[in-house]
Amino acid sequence: MKGISVKKFGGPEVLTMDNNLKVPSYNDDQLLIKVSAAGVNPVDTIIRSGTFPPPPALPYTPGFDGAGVVEKVGKNVKNFKVGDRLLITSAQGSGTYAEYAVTTPLFVAHLGSKLSFEEGAGIGIPYYTAYKTLCILIRARAGETLLVHGASGAVGIASVQLAKSIGLKVIGTAGTPEGMKLVKDNGADLVFNHRDKDYVKKITDASPEGIDIILEMLANVNLDKDLDMIKTRGRIGIIGCRDQVKIEAVKIMFKEIVVTGVLIFLSTEAEWKEMHGAIEAGIKSGWLKPHIGLKYPLVQAPKAHDTVMNNPGTMGRIVLQI
Template sequence: MKGISVKKFGGPEVLTVDNNLPIPSFTDDELLIKVSAAGINPVDTYIRTGTFPDPPSLPYTPGLDAAGVVEKVGKNVKNFKVGDRVFTTCSQGSGTYAEYTVSSPLYVAHLGDTLSFEEGAGIGVPYYTAYKTLCILIRARAGETVLVHGASGAVGIASVQLAKSMGLKVIGTAGTPDGMKLVKDNGADFVFNHREEGYMNKITDAAPEGIDIILEMLANVNLDKDLEMIKLRGRIGIIGCRDEVKIAPVKIMFKECVVTGVILLHTTECEWREMHGALEAGIKYGWLKPHIGLKYPLAQAPKAHDTVINNAGTMGRIVLQI
């Protein structure tokens, strides 16, 4: 099969197309999925450098998210059949930047007929991260106010959509006028430009009741300010961070706030099943609608990896068309 093979850790240039990769084998407890589209996540780039904890053995095919059709089913798999349209994320099977991927059914959900395969590839890490943060770790409640930093990115858009479906007041930030419009179009009540001087003051003015929840996509830049804005006993979910953070713990003590990290790799089986049910319902009833910002062919995986990190302002999801 054709796919991306990484033979050494490094920059985007280590992502090379290999037309002779073996179709991955699967066990009686797994699915073989014919991939139509794969999602690009910032974490994919961290893994590629070899600096992410527990790096894969070389060579490897990268990618956590994909959408496609079930090609074969292990004899112990009960909830899927050949021909099902599905999406998958975070499987410990094989990478998704290839024509086929293997996954445990625990990490697979039904796509149905409403969304395209590109949109299906846009669900994965962004929507599961948004759900786990808001519903499992943060336990958001209707009527609360949430600030979503970097709301025009894939996780940001997912968070805005989910928060609005739950009845929260949503404040988002973005770095460009187009990004701000995208966030607003996806339901945010207020949107501010995080490149603008004094935008934090505008956020607090828009939320005189205080901010109950902050979803932080770049903790090394914003966390110290978040601790000043968060309400007494508020909650901060750290979804992204690219460097060390210096904060004064007394700020956490004074606010009695909860600061929690978020990573899908520690999700329990019960949590996966809860999230699958919620996201499948979101697809069926219409609140879940990934915004696909850019599409690249498989051969342009290096460009996709560069773009997801180095951009003037994120605009939804980047996908590879397999």
């Protein structure tokens, strides 16, 4: 089969196309899936660089998210059959940047017929992270005010859509006019440009009732400002961070703020099952609609990795067409 192989850690250039990879083997508890599209996540680039602990054994094929059709089913697998359209949230032992991937039923969900495979590949980590943060860790309640920092990215768009579906008032930020429009079009009540010097004042002026929840995609830049904006006993979910964070801890103390990190890979079996149910329901009801910002053929995986980390302003999900 064809796929991407990483033989050494480094920059995007280590993502090499290989037309002679072996189709991964599957056991009685696994599914073999013919992949049509794969999602590109920032964490993929960190793993590729060798700095995400523990690093995978070399060589490896990257990719957690994807969508495709069940090709083979292990004899112990229930609820899935050959031909089912699936979304993949975590390939196990063989990544999604290839024609075939292997995983267990715990990490797949039914895609149904409403969404394309490219849209299915846009669900994975972004939507599951949004759900885990808002509904499992932070326990958002209808009527609360949510600020999504970096709302034009894949997790940001997912968070806006989910938040509106459960009755929150949503404020989003983005770094370009195009990103701001995208966030607004996906349901945000108010949108601000986080490149404006006075954007924090604009947000606080526009929300006199205060902000109950903040989802933070770049904590090393924004967390201290978030602590100024959040209500007493507010909750902050840290979804992304690229460097050390400098904050005044007394701000957390004096407001009794809850600050939690989020890592989808630490989810329990019960949490995975809850998330699958919510995501499948979201697909059926129609609130869940991934925005695919860029599509690249598989051979351009290096360009996709560079784009996901270095761009003037995120605009939804990046997918690889297998």
